[in-house]
Amino acid sequence: MTLTTTLIAGLVLGGTYALVAMGLTLQYGIARIMNLAYGDMIITAAFAAFVVQALPSMNPLIGLAIVVPGGFVFGYLVYVFLLSPLVKRAPDKATLEVDSILTTFGLLFVIQGVLLVLFGSNYTSYTFLNVPVSIFGTTVAANRLIALVLALTFGLLFYALLTRTRWGTALRAVAVSPQSAQLVGINTDRAAAVAFAMGTALAAAGGTVISMYQTFTATGGVVFTMKALIVVIMGGVGNLLGALTAGLVLGIVETTVSTYVDPGLTLAATYTIFLVVLLWRPEGLFGRRVR
Amino acid sequence: MFTTFRRLSLTVLAGTAALALAALPGSAQDHPDKIKIGYAVSKTGANAGGAAMTTIPNYKLWLSDLEAKGGLEMPDGTKIPVELIEYDDRSSAEEVVRAVERLAGQDEAHFILPPWGTGFNLAVAPLFDRYGYPQLAVSAVTDKAPDFVKRWPKSFWFLGGGHDYTNALATLLADQVKAGVINPKVAMISVADGFGIDLVTAARPSFKEAGLDVVMDQTYPVGTQDFTTILNEAKASGADTFVAFSYPPGTFALTQQAQVNSFNPKVLYLGVGVGFPPYGANLGEKAEGIMTLGGIDPANESNKAYRERHNEVNGQYPDLWGSVITYASLQMLEEAIKRVGLDREAVSKELSTGTFETVLGETSLEDNQLRDLWFVGQWQNGTLAGVAPADRKGASDAKLPKQPW
Numbered sequence: 050m051t052l053t054t055t056l057i058a059g060l061v062l063g064g065t066y067a068l069v070a071m072g073l074t075l076q077y078g079i080a081r082i083m084n085l086a087y088g089d090m091i092i093t094a095a096f097a098a099f100v101v102q103a104l105p106s107m108n109p110l111i112g113l114a115i116v117v118p119g120g121f122v123f124g125y126l127v128y129v130f131l132l133s134p135l136v137k138r139a140p141d142k143a144t145l146e147v148d149s150i151l152t153t154f155g156l157l158f159v160i161q162g163v164l165l166v167l168f169g170s171n172y173t174s175y176t177f178l179n180v181p182v183s184i185f186g187t188t189v190a191a192n193r194l195i196a197l198v199l200a201l202t203f204g205l206l207f208y209a210l211l212t213r214t215r216w217g218t219a220l221r222a223v224a225v226s227p228q229s230a231q232l233v234g235i236n237t238d239r240a241a242a243v244a245f246a247m248g249t250a251l252a253a254a255g256g257t258v259i260s261m262y263q264t265f266t267a268t269g270g271v272v273f274t275m276k277a278l279i280v281v282i283m284g285g286v287g288n289l290l291g292a293l294t295a296g297l298v299l300g301i302v303e304t305t306v307s308t309y310v311d312p313g314l315t316l317a318a319t320y321t322i323f324l325v326v327l328l329w330r331p332e333g334l335f336g337r338r339v340r
Numbered sequence: 341m342f343t344t345f346r347r348l349s350l351t352v353l354a355g356t357a358a359l360a361l362a363a364l365p366g367s368a369q370d371h372p373d374k375i376k377i378g379y380a381v382s383k384t385g386a387n388a389g390g391a392a393m394t395t396i397p398n399y400k401l402w403l404s405d406l407e408a409k410g411g412l413e414m415p416d417g418t419k420i421p422v423e424l425i426e427y428d429d430r431s432s433a434e435e436v437v438r439a440v441e442r443l444a445g446q447d448e449a450h451f452i453l454p455p456w457g458t459g460f461n462l463a464v465a466p467l468f469d470r471y472g473y474p475q476l477a478v479s480a481v482t483d484k485a486p487d488f489v490k491r492w493p494k495s496f497w498f499l500g501g502g503h504d505y506t507n508a509l510a511t512l513l514a515d516q517v518k519a520g521v522i523n524p525k526v527a528m529i530s531v532a533d534g535f536g537i538d539l540v541t542a543a544r545p546s547f548k549e550a551g552l553d554v555v556m557d558q559t560y561p562v563g564t565q566d567f568t569t570i571l572n573e574a575k576a577s578g579a580d581t582f583v584a585f586s587y588p589p590g591t592f593a594l595t596q597q598a599q600v601n602s603f604n605p606k607v608l609y610l611g612v613g614v615g616f617p618p619y620g621a622n623l624g625e626k627a628e629g630i631m632t633l634g635g636i637d638p639a640n641e642s643n644k645a646y647r648e649r650h651n652e653v654n655g656q657y658p659d660l661w662g663s664v665i666t667y668a669s670l671q672m673l674e675e676a677i678k679r680v681g682l683d684r685e686a687v688s689k690e691l692s693t694g695t696f697e698t699v700l701g702e703t704s705l706e707d708n709q710l711r712d713l714w715f716v717g718q719w720q721n722g723t724l725a726g727v728a729p730a731d732r733k734g735a736s737d738a739k740l741p742k743q744p745w
Binding site: 054055058061062161165169170171172174175176179180181188189190262263264266267268272303304307308311312313315316 | 383384385386388389391392393529532558559560561563564565566568569570572573588589592593596597599600601602613616618622623656
C-alpha cells in the first residue's frame with residue numbers, strides 16, 4: 050500500500066472523528082458544558098436518520114435537512130431547561146463542570162433508555178452510497194468521503210462564523226470570560242444556549258453521516274463520547290480548527306499504524322499520541338495557555 | 341408521604357389478594373399455583389445486541405407459546421400457568437451472578453433460563469450447580485464443555501466448541517483445494533476479544549493440520565470501523581480464502597468495505613452477524629456465497645414454521661445460528677417437565693438421557709452436549725444453508741468460488 054493510499058484512507062477516517070468532535074468542542078469550549086451525553090445524541094441522530102431514510106423517496110442526505118435542525122432545537126431545549134439553571138447557580142467554573150458532568154451523565158441514561166424502548170437493543174444498519182470513488186488512484190467509499198467533506202465544510206463554515214461575524218465574536222467573548230462579556234452587553238445565557246444547540250446540531254450531522262456506513266446500537270454512544278473527547282482535548286478545548294486538525298491527525302496515525310505496524314496497535318497508537326500531546330502541550334495543539 | 345401511602349396500600353392489596361388466593365380450593369394439591377420461570381439477560385450494555393438477537397426473542401416466543409397453551413404441562417396432564425421473573429444484568433458479570441442468586445434464593449424460581457454469552461454462562465454455572473438448577477447454556481461456544489459437564493453435571497452445552505467450527509471449515513477448505521477450486525493460502529483476521537481469540541486459537545492448528553497455508557494472521561481491536569488497510573493487505577497476500585472471526589459491527593463494516601475495495605476472495609468467511617436476517621436482507625443477491633458459523637437446513641419444515649412464528653411474536657426473524665437452538669432447548673425443557681414434573685434433579689436426568697421432538701427434528705444430547713450442529717453455513721438462494729459437516733442429513737453443497745460482488 051502506497052503512502053498516498055495510506056494518507057487518503059487516514060484523512061477519510063479522520064474526517065469522521067473531526068466531524069464528531071467539533072460539536073463537543075463548541076459545547077465544552079463556549080457553553081462550558083462537559084456533555085457526557087454527547088455520544089448518545091449522535092446515536093439518536095443515527096436512529097433518526099435510519100427512520101427518515103426508510104421513508105419513501107428519501108435518503109439520508111436529504112435527511113440531514115431534517116435531522117440537523119432537529120438537533121439544534123433539541124440542544125437548545127436541553128440547555129434552556131436542564132443546563133441553564135446549573136449555569137445560573139454555579140459560583141465558579143469548577144462547580145459548573147462537576148454539575149454539568151453529573152447532569153449529562155444522567156441525561157445519557159435517559160436518552161439511552163428512550164432509544165432502547167423505541168428501537169430495542171439490536172444492531173442497526175442500512176446501506177447507502179456504498180460505492181467506490183477513486184481519488185488519486187485510491188479507492189474510498191462515497192459515504193465515508195461525505196463525512197470528510199462535511200467535516201471540512203462545517204469546520205471552515207463555523208470557523209468563519211466565529212471569527213468573521215459580530216455574532217461569532219460575541220460567542221468567543223463568552224468563551225473567554227462569561228463575566229466580562231456581560232459587561233459589554235452580551236446576553237451570555239443566550240449565547241451559550243446557541244453554542245450548545247449548534248454543538249448538538251453538529252452531533253446530529255455526525256450521527257446521520259455515521260449511520261450511512263457504521264453499525265450502531267442504542268447503547269453505543271459512549272464510544273463516540275470517548276473518541277470525541279480525545280480529539281477535543283488534543284485539539285484544544287473550544288477550538289474548532291483544533292478539533293478538525295486533531296481529528297484528521299488521529300485518522301492518519303491510526304491508518305499508518307495499521308498499515309505499517311499492526312492493526313492491533315491502532316488503539317495503543319491513539320492513546321500514545323494523546324499522551325504525547327498532553328505532555329508536550331497540556332492545553333492541546335491549538336489551545337490557549339490558561340493561567 | 342404520598343409514596344408511603346401508596347406502598348402501604350399496595351401491600352394491603354397484595355395481602356388481600358394472597359388471602360383470596362389461599363381461600364380458593366386447590367385444583368391440584370401437589371402443584372403450585374404458578375410456575376416461576378426466571379432469567380437474567382443483558383437488556384442493556386455491550387452484550388445487549390447479541391442477547392436481543394439470539395436469546396430474548398426466543399424466551400418471549402416460548403413464554404407466549406406457553407401462555408397460549410395454558411401453561412406448562414405436568415405428568416398428570418394439569419397445566420400450570422407460568423410467572424415470569426426477568427432481570428437485566430446490564431452486561432455486567434457481577435450483576436448476572438447477583439441476579440441468578442436472587443432468582444434462586446429470594447424469588448425461589450422453579451427454573452432459571454441461562455444468560456447470553458460464553459463468559460456469562462460460565463460465570464453463573466457454579467451457582468446453577470450449587471442451587472441444583474439445570475443450565476441449558478446455548479449461546480456459549482467452548483471447547484471445554486466435556487470438562488464442564490464433569491464439574492457441573494446439570495449443565496448442558498448446545499453450541500459446540502471453537503475447534504468444531506474451525507475443523508469443519510478447514511476440512512471444507514482442504515477439499516476445495518484438492519478439487520483445484522482455490523489455492524491453499526488463507527488470510528485470517530480476528531477481533532481481539534473473547535470470540536475472536538477463542539476461534540483464532542482453534543483455527544491455527546486446524547488449518548495447519550489440513551495443510552492450509554496461513555499467509556496473514558492479524559488481530560484488530562474491538563470497535564475498529566475502518567478495515568481498508570487490512571483488506572488491502574489481504575488482497576495483496578494472494579490468498580484465495582479470507583477468514584474473519586469478527587463481531588457484528590466488524591462483520592457489517594468488512595462486508596461493506598470489501599465491496600468498495602472490490603475485494604473478491606474465492607472464499608469469504610465472516611464471523612457473528614452474517615446469520616442475522618437484516619444482513620441477508622440488506623445485501624440481497626450480493627450475500628450469495630458468503631460463509632459463516634451456523635446455518636440451517638432449508639428443507640426443514642418445522643424450522644420454517646418456527647421462523648414464521650418468531651416473526652409474528654417478535655416482529656423480526658430469528659438469526660440463522662443460535663436462535664433455533666435456543667428455542668429447541670426450551671422445547672426440551674418443556675417436554676422434560678411434562679415427562680417428570682417439577683423435580684429439577686429428574687428434569688436434568690431426562691434432559692441428559694431423553695430424546696425430544698423439537699424444531700431441529702429429533703434431538704438428543706451426548707454427554708450433556710448437542711453435537712448435531714451446523715458448523716459452516718453459506719448464503720444460498722436467500723437463506724443461510726448449512727454446508728458442513730457435509731455428511732449431516734440436510735446438508736447443502738458448498739458453492740465455491742464465491743462470485744465477485
